[in-house]
Amino acid sequence: MSPLAAIVEALLFLSSEPVPEADLAAAAEVETDELRAALAELEQAWAPGARGLVLRRLAGGWTLATSPEAEAAARRLLAKPRTPPLTPAQAETLAIVAYLQPVSRPEITRIRGVAADSAAGTLLERGLIDEAGRSPFGAVLLRTTPLFLKLFGLDSLGDLPDHGQWDPTPEEEGDLRERLTRAGEARLGGPAAPVQPGFEDEVAGFEPAAQSVADAAVLTPQPS
Amino acid sequence: MSPLAAIVEALLFLSSEPVPEADLAAAAEVETDELRAALAELEQAWAPGARGLVLRRLAGGWTLATSPEAEAAARRLLAKPRTPPLTPAQAETLAIVAYLQPVSRPEITRIRGVAADSAAGTLLERGLIDEAGRSPFGAVLLRTTPLFLKLFGLDSLGDLPDHGQWDPTPEEEGDLRERLTRAGEARLGGPAAPVQPGFEDEVAGFEPAAQSVADAAVLTPQPS
Amino acid sequence: MIAAQLELDLEVFTGPFDLLLTLVLREEVDLLEVELADVVVSYLDHLESRGELDLEVATEFIVLIAALLELKSRLMLPSEHDELLDDLDPGEAAEELLARMLDARRYRRAAEYLTQLLADEHGHRFRSAPPPAFLRRVELDASRQVYDAGQLGAAIGGMLRLPPPIDLQHVGVPRVTVAERLTHLRAILRRGIVSFDEAVSGADRMTVAVTLFALLELYKQGEATWTQDTPFGPITLAAREVAPAVRSVA
Numbered sequence: 001m002s003p004l005a006a007i008v009e010a011l012l013f014l015s016s017e018p019v020p021e022a023d024l025a026a027a028a029e030v031e032t033d034e035l036r037a038a039l040a041e042l043e044q045a046w047a048p049g050a051r052g053l054v055l056r057r058l059a060g061g062w063t064l065a066t067s068p069e070a071e072a073a074a075r076r077l078l079a080k081p082r083t084p085p086l087t088p089a090q091a092e093t094l095a096i097v098a099y100l101q102p103v104s105r106p107e108i109t110r111i112r113g114v115a116a117d118s119a120a121g122t123l124l125e126r127g128l129i130d131e132a133g134r135s136p137f138g139a140v141l142l143r144t145t146p147l148f149l150k151l152f153g154l155d156s157l158g159d160l161p162d163h164g165q166w167d168p169t170p171e172e173e174g175d176l177r178e179r180l181t182r183a184g185e186a187r188l189g190g191p192a193a194p195v196q197p198g199f200e201d202e203v204a205g206f207e208p209a210a211q212s213v214a215d216a217a218v219l220t221p222q223p224s
Numbered sequence: 225m226s227p228l229a230a231i232v233e234a235l236l237f238l239s240s241e242p243v244p245e246a247d248l249a250a251a252a253e254v255e256t257d258e259l260r261a262a263l264a265e266l267e268q269a270w271a272p273g274a275r276g277l278v279l280r281r282l283a284g285g286w287t288l289a290t291s292p293e294a295e296a297a298a299r300r301l302l303a304k305p306r307t308p309p310l311t312p313a314q315a316e317t318l319a320i321v322a323y324l325q326p327v328s329r330p331e332i333t334r335i336r337g338v339a340a341d342s343a344a345g346t347l348l349e350r351g352l353i354d355e356a357g358r359s360p361f362g363a364v365l366l367r368t369t370p371l372f373l374k375l376f377g378l379d380s381l382g383d384l385p386d387h388g389q390w391d392p393t394p395e396e397e398g399d400l401r402e403r404l405t406r407a408g409e410a411r412l413g414g415p416a417a418p419v420q421p422g423f424e425d426e427v428a429g430f431e432p433a434a435q436s437v438a439d440a441a442v443l444t445p446q447p448s
Numbered sequence: 449m450i451a452a453q454l455e456l457d458l459e460v461f462t463g464p465f466d467l468l469l470t471l472v473l474r475e476e477v478d479l480l481e482v483e484l485a486d487v488v489v490s491y492l493d494h495l496e497s498r499g500e501l502d503l504e505v506a507t508e509f510i511v512l513i514a515a516l517l518e519l520k521s522r523l524m525l526p527s528e529h530d531e532l533l534d535d536l537d538p539g540e541a542a543e544e545l546l547a548r549m550l551d552a553r554r555y556r557r558a559a560e561y562l563t564q565l566l567a568d569e570h571g572h573r574f575r576s577a578p579p580p581a582f583l584r585r586v587e588l589d590a591s592r593q594v595y596d597a598g599q600l601g602a603a604i605g606g607m608l609r610l611p612p613p614i615d616l617q618h619v620g621v622p623r624v625t626v627a628e629r630l631t632h633l634r635a636i637l638r639r640g641i642v643s644f645d646e647a648v649s650g651a652d653r654m655t656v657a658v659t660l661f662a663l664l665e666l667y668k669q670g671e672a673t674w675t676q677d678t679p680f681g682p683i684t685l686a687a688r689e690v691a692p693a694v695r696s697v698a
């Protein structure tokens with residue numbers, strides 16, 4: 001191994017957070033090109049499957065991590081339990097923050113349909129999101145942290161798939177529309193309920209109309 | 225490299241202290257003989273001069289350490305003050321430590337209304353604050369460092385600006401600690417968690433033992 | 449079982465939760481008459497009898513009951529609808545609603561993706577040991593001022609700012625109950641029309657909040673009405689002459 005690669009290896013071992021290339025180059029007092037060559041050398045040495053560690057590019061920097069093969073033994077050696085997985089509410093809140101950041105809690109609540117305070121609190125505590133100032137209306141704005149990128153295996157937010165990917169398909173939209181149309185009818189009078197007229201008429205029958213429609217939807221169990 | 229050596233490598237990477245052979249063998253679920261063979265393999269791989277790390281056998285067991293060749297670069301990387309702009313949460317946490325020191329994390333949480341663990345962790349890591357013993361209740365106390373003074377251009381803590389300049393209610397009675405704690409409680413909507421009888425008076429009374437009030441937060445479940 | 453099939457035996461309604469929802473939506477049962485706490489109690493009884501907690505059912509139940517609570521609290525307030533939905537005709541409102549549901553679905557999917565991403569990272573651990581102190585020691589002389597101490601003073605000022613501090617020094621922890629505030633409100637309403645500010649003059653925030661709860665209760669019982677011309681404007685309270693049972697029990 002080249003002396004420079006050895007030095008970079010030591011630097012990565014010492015740093016608990018991913019180190020940007022510029023910082024590595026400055027510490028090793030070399031040009032970026034030389035540094036990249038050393039990193040390429042290390043990537044070979046620490047290729048997945050080769051050793052107990054792997055070299056990874058995360059959160060805008062480089063870092064060493066253990067390989068999954070050692071996970072069971074690591075769990076036995078280190079008494080402290082791993083952080084628990086995210087609850088669905090936390091994952092939804094995190095997804096909204098990741099894609100819409102900076103975003104306020106009321107905005108998250110509006111999208112989720114239920115308050116996200118406890119989920120957001122836990123994510124803040126775990127350091128996956130943090131505060132990013134306040135909106136013009138005084139609400140605290142939230143954003144994801146470098147720790148989020150690191151723990152989710154991302155180099156930057158640009159690595160997140162385009163959120164258009166999550167758009168419901170036209171078929172799903174049609175299906176949802178139909179479900180909405182049937183809301184409040186199918187169950188009326190039990191299983192043998194006759195099919196009711198169209199949803200629009202149904203909606204018009206509600207008083208006060210619009211708000212009840214909104215609530216009706218909340219009340220319609222959604223497939224998960 | 226043998227799969228066992230790779231696992232032992234990962235275990236040593238994760239441990240900050242030397243690990244006894246018996247612990248390594250138990251974690252990897254192998255006999256001592258097999259473990260020794262793996263360690264011999266690693267001693268070769270991490271021989272002095274070969275890489276950026278060396279495998280060392282110390283009194284307590286085995287450990288990975290950086291090789292001396294990397295020391296100068298490591299100092300350049302680690303000993304440089306990191307001074308990106310403070311986030312709002314970091315500025316609030318640092319301000320509380322600066323004006324009230326020594327102060328415990330629970331007290332900071334109580335004043336801010338949200339947990340400050342991540343902000344405090346960053347400030348510790350950057351050397352702006354450090355630990356200053358424990359409160360009578362066992363909570364770690366925090367204070368600012370000489371580096372803090374330097375980075376803020378202060379000769380001593382006495383040079384901290386008079387906060388009265390930014391005080392929205394200068395007519396309020398009470399010392400700063402008491403007022404901050406009261407404002408923090410008010411932000412949480414009063415003593416939020418059920419408290420033990422008797423204990424309650426202590427919290428509500430804000431007797432001069434401000435520190436014990438702060439530590440009380442450790443004992444009182446806080447809403448997250 | 450799914451939460452919708454929970455059998456209820458309430459004062460105003462007997463049957464499955466499911467049907468109650470439908471009837472409420474059709475306004476055939478007045479939500480104001482439904483004691484939602486009793487629905488929760490029924491569910492807890494059901495849980496106890498089962499001796500186990502099905503998380504999916506529990507989640508569904510919580511979503512449903514939360515929606516009912518929100519709807520009920522909205523009904524109890526003088527009608528201030530979601531302005532956006534209010535301005536729309538029912539067809540458009542349904543479209544807006546559909547858009548919101550699609551949005552929620554989009555982020556539920558993104559959440560599933562993130563959860564999977566995290567699970568894939570499960571086998572990787574990072575070293576968290578701090579570097580040896582001798583490598584970290586910062587040369588104090590080499591560091592210069594980069595921060596403005598005014599930032600700290602401003603942060604302190606910000607934390608002193610909101611909300612107006614409550615003086616707890618002489619009163620200890622405020623203890624106020626809805627029952628007390630009900631008595632108080634009934635007493636002042638007997639004197640005639642009164643403003644909410646008068647009803648809570650000199651009270652601390654907690655008392656104001658509890659008084660508002662008490663007022664909601666009076667409204668629900670049909671004992672009082674109130675008007676508020678503009679958001680955050682003064683609230684005027686008036687006793688209602690009619691007997692409590694204005695709304696018929698279904």
